[in-house]
Amino acid sequence: MDLKEAVKDKIPWDGTLPLNEFSLxxxxxxxxxxxxxxxxxxxxxxxxxxxxxxxxxxVEGYLSLENVCLVKSCEExxxxxxxxxxxxxxxxxxxxxxxxxxxxxxxxxxxxxDFHIVYSPSYRVPVLYFRxxxxxxxxxxxxxxxxxLPGHSAELLLESKWTFITQEEHPYLNRPWYKLHPCGTRDWxxxxxxxxxxxSNKNFIEQYLVxxxxxxxxxxxxxxxxEMLNIEEKKLFxxxxxxxxx
Amino acid sequence: MSEAQKYVWKGAIPLQIHLHxxxxxxxPPPPPALVLAPRIGYLPLxxxxxxxxxxxxxxPGVDTIWFEYKGLPLKWYIxxxxxxxxxxxxxxxxxxxxxxxxxxxxxxxxxxxxxxxxKWSFINSLKEAAYVITGNCKxxxxxxxxxxxxxxxxxxxxxxxxxxxxxxxxxxxxxxDEYTENVDSASTKSQQSTGDAEAVGQVKTSRIPVRxxxxxxxxxxxxxxxxxxxxxxxxxxxxxxxxxxxxEDGKYFSLNDAVKRLLPEYFPESSFGNEGDASINQSAGExxxxxxDPESSSHTVEIAEIKCxxxxxxxxxxxxxxxxxxxxxxxPEYFLHMCVCLKVSEANALQ
Numbered sequence: 001m002d003l004k005e006a007v008k009d010k011i012p013w014d015g016t017l018p019l020n021e022f023s024l025x026x027x028x029x030x031x032x033x034x035x036x037x038x039x040x041x042x043x044x045x046x047x048x049x050x051x052x053x054x055x056x057x058x059v060e061g062y063l064s065l066e067n068v069c070l071v072k073s074c075e076e077x078x079x080x081x082x083x084x085x086x087x088x089x090x091x092x093x094x095x096x097x098x099x100x101x102x103x104x105x106x107x108x109x110x111x112x113x114d115f116h117i118v119y120s121p122s123y124r125v126p127v128l129y130f131r132x133x134x135x136x137x138x139x140x141x142x143x144x145x146x147x148x149l150p151g152h153s154a155e156l157l158l159e160s161k162w163t164f165i166t167q168e169e170h171p172y173l174n175r176p177w178y179k180l181h182p183c184g185t186r187d188w189x190x191x192x193x194x195x196x197x198x199x200s201n202k203n204f205i206e207q208y209l210v211x212x213x214x215x216x217x218x219x220x221x222x223x224x225x226x227e228m229l230n231i232e233e234k235k236l237f238x239x240x241x242x243x244x245x246x
Numbered sequence: 247m248s249e250a251q252k253y254v255w256k257g258a259i260p261l262q263i264h265l266h267x268x269x270x271x272x273x274p275p276p277p278p279a280l281v282l283a284p285r286i287g288y289l290p291l292x293x294x295x296x297x298x299x300x301x302x303x304x305x306p307g308v309d310t311i312w313f314e315y316k317g318l319p320l321k322w323y324i325x326x327x328x329x330x331x332x333x334x335x336x337x338x339x340x341x342x343x344x345x346x347x348x349x350x351x352x353x354x355x356x357x358x359x360x361x362x363x364x365k366w367s368f369i370n371s372l373k374e375a376a377y378v379i380t381g382n383c384k385x386x387x388x389x390x391x392x393x394x395x396x397x398x399x400x401x402x403x404x405x406x407x408x409x410x411x412x413x414x415x416x417x418x419x420x421x422x423d424e425y426t427e428n429v430d431s432a433s434t435k436s437q438q439s440t441g442d443a444e445a446v447g448q449v450k451t452s453r454i455p456v457r458x459x460x461x462x463x464x465x466x467x468x469x470x471x472x473x474x475x476x477x478x479x480x481x482x483x484x485x486x487x488x489x490x491x492x493x494e495d496g497k498y499f500s501l502n503d504a505v506k507r508l509l510p511e512y513f514p515e516s517s518f519g520n521e522g523d524a525s526i527n528q529s530a531g532e533x534x535x536x537x538x539d540p541e542s543s544s545h546t547v548e549i550a551e552i553k554c555x556x557x558x559x560x561x562x563x564x565x566x567x568x569x570x571x572x573x574x575x576x577x578p579e580y581f582l583h584m585c586v587c588l589k590v591s592e593a594n595a596l597q
Contacts, residue, residue: 014381060511121487122378122455139353166370169321169356171486174479176356183373183383 015190016124017212021205025126026063026117029209041065043117048172062172063117069110070148070221110135111148115220117209118171125185126209128216129170129177142167145178150221180216188215247410250574254558255406257285259330262340263292263313265300269348272303280340284404285327285558286577288364289313289320289343291402296345309347312355318477319351322358323367328583331556332459332482335587336470365398368579375455375580376418378488385416401578409578418580420454421491421569453488454572455581458508460485462588463553473587485509489568501571502564505555505586512550512588553587 017025023045030043047061116129132140132148140148142165170177193204193211213222264278279299281292293311313320315333320343324332334341350357357363373383389397393412400409460483467473476482489504506513554561558575576582 122374167356169323171484175354176352183377 013190013194015186015188015193017119017126017205017208018124019119019121021208022119022126023059023061025205025207025209026061028203028206029117029213030063032210040068060119062119064114065116066114068113068115070113111140111144113220115222116170116177117213120182123182123185125182125189126212127179127182127185128220129179130220131175131177142178148221149219180219185212247406248574252406254575255284255286255404255409257327257559258282259285259326260340261292262342263296263345264342265303266314266344266346269300269305269346270303271305276300276303278342279345283326285325285330286401286404287326288322288324288368289326289329290322290358290364291361293360297347300345300347304347307348310350310358312346312350312358314344314346315341316475316477318479319354321355321479322364323356323371325577325583327558328459328585331559332461332585333476335473335554335556337559361402368398368401369394371579371581376416378453378455379418379420379580385418389416397578413578420452420580421573452491454491454504454568456485456487456489456504456508457581457583458485458487458505459483459583459585460509460588461586462590464589464591466553466589491568497567497569499568500565501555501562501568502552504568504571505552505564505584509550509588512590548590548592551589551591553589554585555587556585557583 026043026045030045033040034042043063043065045061046064047059111132111134113130113132117126118129119125120127132145134140145165164181165178166181167176167178169175189208189212192215193208259282261281261283262278263281265276267275270276276299279296281295283289283292290311293309296311297309312322315329318333320329320333330337330341369386373386376383376386393415396408397412400406400412461474461476461481463474474481485508487508489507491499495503552564555564557571562571562575572582
């Protein structure tokens with residue numbers, strides 16, 4: 001359903017993001033990310049397919065954030081809230097991105113993660129794809145990935161009707177990746193954003209990915225700075241985000 | 247069930263399957279297995295036939311079956327018929343494949359743990375198709391265990407009657423028009439054009455689940471024997487995108503129209519009323535990136551032309567109504583799989 005159409009016909013928004021709005025939403029997301037999440041590398045836009053007959057055609061593509069290292073800390077088992085993420089090049093630095101209380105053990109293991117945000121034309125929502133590998137390049141089995149996820153995440157992944165991890169081939173890269181299954185996305189995006197959706201809210205589409213990621217990122221332990229959300233969303237986020245995973 | 251559907255369900259690819267030499271431990275090596283593989287089936291399901299044939303010669307260890315064709319590992323979740331249509335444009339009969347029971351290339355292929363993995367992949371695709379058609383997966387999620395078992399069983403056994411019985415409960419009809427043969431005369435949706443009742447005041451859009459396997463060539467070729475070989479999955483673009491049907495399209499919305507609508511990057515003006523197979527895209531005078539040399543006196547244009555569309559082993563005329571193609575040639579999980587070859591060439595524009 002096209003958002004403009006929905007407004008025109010006064011049909012309630014169905015929670016989806018139209019295909020032709022994805023790249024706009026993606027660039028808003030990556031701009032805000034750059035502004036507010038300094039400790040992370042930026043998200044990059046990857047156009048596909050690489051060759052176009054019509055170079056002025058709006059390019060299809062996906063966002064990527066690669067080689068993010070998860071540094072395990074000794075206190076991890078007790079700490080259900082957040083994981084420490086370090087950009088790979090910063091590993092040797094003492095600086096922590098979010099949680100100054102987290103200690104880094106002398107012998108830390110670094111699991112590397114690549115994240116891609118790919119649009120699904122079938123479900124009409126963005127989908128988070130990810131893969132993980134050890135420092136030597138060997139892929140992590142799902143069991144190990146689940147250990148890296150925040151404590152509450154493992155539970156909700158097992159039981160949630162909203163989201164679960166599946167292994168599928170990356171739509172563009174011909175390799176097996178993991179993804180958060182999109183079949184529930186529309187429903188919880190509706191829950192999250194319906195109240196802020198009004199015809200006068202011009203940057204609604206632009207904010208779609210930011211809002212989406214505020215939820216999805218939590219599942220994989222990537223906490224975004226709440227500054228990325230505007231004031232209304234922040235309020236909503238605080239009240240409804242936990243409801244989503246009930 | 248139409249005649250065409252019966253043909254599709256009976257369709258099978260004769261395979262000659264050779265065990266990879268690294269897994270042969272006996273002399274003389276075992277002869278290849280000759281198997282008739284259903285088009286709508288999946289290669290790993292053949293293990294029940296292949297394992298007994300080769301088990302005496304396999305080295306000790308755990309078996310994880312995988313197949314390759316001329317060195318290309320085969321994606322097991324793609325229906326067998328589609329793999330054949332895509333990789334063997336000049337049909338090879340029997341189709342010579344190599345089977346492995348060891349050394350699974352898990353960096354390239356999704357893991358496959360036997361029939362359950364294949365079934366899961368099938369149900370997952372069915373859910374996706376249901377979502378595309380109806381907007382949600384409820385009818386699949388709410389299937390009874392018996393129905394789900396019967397549905398999967400009918401696919402395993404190639405039993406179209408059993409399949410039709412169960413699948414009709416899912417209410418996933420995509421097209422209703424006079425091109426659809428409808429056995430059930432009591433159905434209210436038979437020879438009527440798409441129902442107007444629900445569509446009052448709204449554009450009625452249907453979305454049709456399609457999986458398109460696209461490869462492009464720059465040079466023309468007469469026979470498929472001369473066609474470039476697909477020896478790498480990167481040479482195929484996998485396009486998993488629904489075709490959007492608008493009420494204005496009318497009943498003559500053709501296969502040609504559908505393929506072009508799926509490929510706006512190659513057919514930018516595709517809309518009803520487009521003529522011919524070729525879409526000419528001028529690179530001069532357009533905004534944005536422009537590879538044309540502004541100082542040259544003539545300019546090159548790039549032309550995309552549909553060279554071939556193969557579905558269930560046949561090349562339907564591109565003028566066939568798309569609704570007929572979908573209703574008769576789709577796979578049991580409600581996806582229409584199409585192998586499409588485009589010729590993309592540059593030509594000097596005639597001034």
